[in-house]
Amino acid sequence: xxxxxxxxxxxxxxxxxxxSLNRYSALxxxxxxxxxxxxxxxxxxxxxxxxxxxxxxxxxxxxYEIIDDPxxxxxxxxxxxxxxxxxxxxxxxxxxxNVVTANKALLATSGKHIFSxxxxxxxxxxxxxxxxxxxxxxxxxxxxxxxCEVSKIYGILNGTTNYILYKMRxxxxxxxxxxxxxxxxxxxxxxPDLDIKGIDTLHKLCILTYLYYGLWPDLKAIHTExxxxxxxxxxxxxxxxxxxIKLLAIAKKGKSSLELRVxxxxxxxxxxxxxxxxxxxxxxxxxQPAGELLFFGEGAGxxxxxxxIISDIVSIASGNKGFVRNAEKVRLKxxxxxxxxxxxxxxxxxxxxxxxxxxxxxxxxxxxxxxxxQKERKEGKFVPIVMLSHKVKEDNMEKALKKxxxxxxxxxxxxxxRIEDL
Amino acid sequence: xxxxxxxxxxxxxxxxxxxSLNRYSALxxxxxxxxxxxxxxxxxxxxxxxxxxxxxxxxxxxxYEIIDDPxxxxxxxxxxxxxxxxxxxxxxxxxxxNVVTANKALLATSGKHIFSxxxxxxxxxxxxxxxxxxxxxxxxxxxxxxxCEVSKIYGILNGTTNYILYKMRxxxxxxxxxxxxxxxxxxxxxxPDLDIKGIDTLHKLCILTYLYYGLWPDLKAIHTExxxxxxxxxxxxxxxxxxxIKLLAIAKKGKSSLELRVxxxxxxxxxxxxxxxxxxxxxxxxxQPAGELLFFGEGAGxxxxxxxIISDIVSIASGNKGFVRNAEKVRLKxxxxxxxxxxxxxxxxxxxxxxxxxxxxxxxxxxxxxxxxQKERKEGKFVPIVMLSHKVKEDNMEKALKKxxxxxxxxxxxxxxRIEDL
Numbered sequence: 137x138x139x140x141x142x143x144x145x146x147x148x149x150x151x152x153x154x155x156s157l158n159r160y161s162a163l164x165x166x167x168x169x170x171x172x173x174x175x176x177x178x179x180x181x182x183x184x185x186x187x188x189x190x191x192x193x194x195x196x197x198x199x200y201e202i203i204d205d206p207x208x209x210x211x212x213x214x215x216x217x218x219x220x221x222x223x224x225x226x227x228x229x230x231x232x233x234n235v236v237t238a239n240k241a242l243l244a245t246s247g248k249h250i251f252s253x254x255x256x257x258x259x260x261x262x263x264x265x266x267x268x269x270x271x272x273x274x275x276x277x278x279x280x281x282x283x284c285e286v287s288k289i290y291g292i293l294n295g296t297t298n299y300i301l302y303k304m305r306x307x308x309x310x311x312x313x314x315x316x317x318x319x320x321x322x323x324x325x326x327x328p329d330l331d332i333k334g335i336d337t338l339h340k341l342c343i344l345t346y347l348y349y350g351l352w353p354d355l356k357a358i359h360t361e362x363x364x365x366x367x368x369x370x371x372x373x374x375x376x377x378x379x380x381i382k383l384l385a386i387a388k389k390g391k392s393s394l395e396l397r398v399x400x401x402x403x404x405x406x407x408x409x410x411x412x413x414x415x416x417x418x419x420x421x422x423x424q425p426a427g428e429l430l431f432f433g434e435g436a437g438x439x440x441x442x443x444x445i446i447s448d449i450v451s452i453a454s455g456n457k458g459f460v461r462n463a464e465k466v467r468l469k470x471x472x473x474x475x476x477x478x479x480x481x482x483x484x485x486x487x488x489x490x491x492x493x494x495x496x497x498x499x500x501x502x503x504x505x506x507x508x509x510q511k512e513r514k515e516g517k518f519v520p521i522v523m524l525s526h527k528v529k530e531d532n533m534e535k536a537l538k539k540x541x542x543x544x545x546x547x548x549x550x551x552x553x554r555i556e557d558l
Numbered sequence: 559x560x561x562x563x564x565x566x567x568x569x570x571x572x573x574x575x576x577x578s579l580n581r582y583s584a585l586x587x588x589x590x591x592x593x594x595x596x597x598x599x600x601x602x603x604x605x606x607x608x609x610x611x612x613x614x615x616x617x618x619x620x621x622y623e624i625i626d627d628p629x630x631x632x633x634x635x636x637x638x639x640x641x642x643x644x645x646x647x648x649x650x651x652x653x654x655x656n657v658v659t660a661n662k663a664l665l666a667t668s669g670k671h672i673f674s675x676x677x678x679x680x681x682x683x684x685x686x687x688x689x690x691x692x693x694x695x696x697x698x699x700x701x702x703x704x705x706c707e708v709s710k711i712y713g714i715l716n717g718t719t720n721y722i723l724y725k726m727r728x729x730x731x732x733x734x735x736x737x738x739x740x741x742x743x744x745x746x747x748x749x750p751d752l753d754i755k756g757i758d759t760l761h762k763l764c765i766l767t768y769l770y771y772g773l774w775p776d777l778k779a780i781h782t783e784x785x786x787x788x789x790x791x792x793x794x795x796x797x798x799x800x801x802x803i804k805l806l807a808i809a810k811k812g813k814s815s816l817e818l819r820v821x822x823x824x825x826x827x828x829x830x831x832x833x834x835x836x837x838x839x840x841x842x843x844x845x846q847p848a849g850e851l852l853f854f855g856e857g858a859g860x861x862x863x864x865x866x867i868i869s870d871i872v873s874i875a876s877g878n879k880g881f882v883r884n885a886e887k888v889r890l891k892x893x894x895x896x897x898x899x900x901x902x903x904x905x906x907x908x909x910x911x912x913x914x915x916x917x918x919x920x921x922x923x924x925x926x927x928x929x930x931x932q933k934e935r936k937e938g939k940f941v942p943i944v945m946l947s948h949k950v951k952e953d954n955m956e957k958a959l960k961k962x963x964x965x966x967x968x969x970x971x972x973x974x975x976r977i978e979d980l
Contacts, residue, residue, distance in 0.1 A: 167881045169882060283586050285582070447702050457878070459590060
């Protein structure tokens with residue numbers, strides 16, 4: 137069976153898709169009995185014509201030449217960002233095209249509308265490449281776990297931040313130094329906010345929320361913390377305590393509530409998720425009846441991501457049905473009521489009675505301490521006190537921290553990092 | 559859409575499939591728009607009727623009542639073993655039924671015939687549950703990696719042996735002691751040979767070979783070693799050298815050759831595969847263009863495995879196409895020519911010149927040593943010498959080992975364990 141494809145956007149991923157479809161076409165047609173043909177490629181920049189020329193493909197700067205082509209069955213949108221990607225996808229669906237996209241920012245913000253239009257038009261939107269690049273996560277879990285309830289998700293969904301945290305630990309360098317190194321290697325943008333503030337992770341968490349629970353949460357309602365406040369000191373203490381710090385996207389489903397959050401997290405070195413190093417991505421699941429599962433692989437990069445784009449193309453071209461995702465009846469849990477364990481690190485004046493003062497405040501907010509570590513190591517006159525708490529409500533922790541930081545003997549700000557016992 | 563299912567075999571997995579289909583039927587129909595109905599269940603033992611009664615299902619002791627039922631669309635074979643499972647599956651295909659099976663021993667030995675019959679009859683055989691229980695490995699990799707070449711596979715495919723090795727390391731106990739504990743927990747059979755001799759792992763490696771390279775290798779042509787010769791001493795030395803010992807199924811594809819083997823392997827503690835503990839399974843892949851991937855989850859047990867059975871049922875009932883697996887033109891590499899690094903442990907009489915004698919033999923077979931560790935720790939008068947080699951041909955290693963073991967100063971047998979730098 138022949139299927140014609142149009143590709144819009146020839147950045148890193150777009151170029152890699154053209155290359156991979158070319159290089160692996162025999163393999164793909166042997167396995168799927170499909171002849172996939174790139175009918176035309178498009179980029180707003182005329183300079184990208186060299187890519188088209190290399191593979192002898194028709195090129196255009198006008199996306200509508202692709203969308204309006206009646207011979208094209210599947211549109212691959214690889215522009216990124218909100219506009220014009222959003223309009224292009226919606227117009228393509230209007231013209232009864234199936235769509236494949238890697239655009240996480242767009243899906244996180246406009247997914248609800250895009251998927252409702254797709255449903256009306258009876259067309260599919262493939263989005264395997266939008267979360268965890270090369271990992272066939274969406275296919276594995278939506279189809280492979282079709283009979284399963286997903287109760288907990290812990291995801292390392294952003295390679296850049298994982299690499300920065302890895303570098304800090306491996307090379308004993310601080311955040312800004314690690315960021316610079318990672319930028320020099322081309323693994324972080326010059327404006328890295330989307331990554332380091334956790335926004336990219338948040339976008340992907342939204343897509344997973346749709347995937348497993350059928351709903352698109354309000355981005356603003358999800359507590360999102362990045363990694364810029366993680367100090368080398370914290371990395372080292374975590375290590376001593378046999379934990380590693382990972383930026384996690386977390387989802388926990390209760391009977392009628394859903395807890396969603398993004399923040400740096402202490403993960404035990406005994407857990408496989410703590411060993412996801414470099415810029416790899418991984419997601420750990422608790423499910424019924426399949427039990428615990430982990431998927432690990434490259435989260436970004438043209439070549440790896442092209443594998444997921446091709447998987448979507450083949451699935452759609454083969455006429456496989458997409459899965460329906462009806463919204464489950466759950467409401468988002470208020471972050472104030474979320475309960476976790478905490479790593480608490482204060483810098484205290486080395487004077488008698490400080491620990492007593494801090495402990496008193498914690499106790500007054502029902503915060504019970506599992507272990508305390510007061511170090512002789514000094515920063516000027518300040519001594520780090522590191523505590524691990526039992527489970528405590530966010531609200532209480534926040535109030536206690538404010539009080540602790542108002543003490544004269546404490547050097548502000550004290551650090552808190554949540555702990556997950558996976 | 560309604561689909562009728564017949565289940566043959568009500569052991570652990572069969573019972574769990576009945577339970578899961580019952581418990582998650584609303585979820586499944588919401589996601590897939592399918593109404594899956596168990597039309598009848600079968601077990602040779604009449605005692606299993608209680609399971610049928612519990613779920614108000616018709617029960618029979620005669621599998622042909624299910625195979626011959628024209629209203630049944632999908633037959634789930636969960637008897638295990640070769641016969642009568644083989645005949646039942648073939649008859650079911652003859653009667654134009656689709657089949658779902660978890661039977662790895664059968665597929666490894668009769669897969670070629672079964673799949674050729676299925677192809678002729680234009681029916682599908684779902685086998686997600688035959689490798690790595692709950693992990694949606696087959697769907698993820700055959701469909702998710704449809705455009706990828708798989709160049710290397712490293713699999714922990716047997717939970718029982720992984721648990722034994724884990725116990726030995728965690729509790730500092732020897733093999734027989736760990737086996738007993740694992741048997742007491744019900745995680746190893748009373749006759750554990752299939753697991754501990756690596757046969758079960760071999761069966762699953764054969765299925766993966768079919769999946770990625772389209773061919774069913776001759777079981778006898780694949781070097782297969784179990785874990786019973788692994789001593790606590792080796793586990794401890796591996797630990798000191800920052801390795802862990804795992805029973806791995808390994809496949810490496812060259813341009814026109816395929817290397818297949820099953821044996822205990824030293825894996826660096828830096829690699830995520832070394833942290834697959836308890837009775838978990840995991841597979842690590844090298845692919846192009848998707849890069850490196852790891853899948854991790856429960857490898858056995860009724861409930862987890864039922865998730866994979868259901869995934870197969872839904873995929874077949876939805877009319878999704880299976881993927882074609884044409885044999886690639888590769889020949890199996892002769893094990894003698896395989897090259898790996900080795901961990902070599904000898905027990906030597908504590909007399910001068912022993913290390914020189916051993917080294918001389920190794921050198922005479924072109925075996926270059928990367929590190930040597932002669933321990934003061936004594937076993938009687940014998941001192942362990944532990945060496946890690948550079949890459950060396952199997953043939954040379956085998957010959958060198960024989961010579962070393964013929965030395966009077968060496969307590970036979972010396973131990974060799976292969977190392978993989980993943």
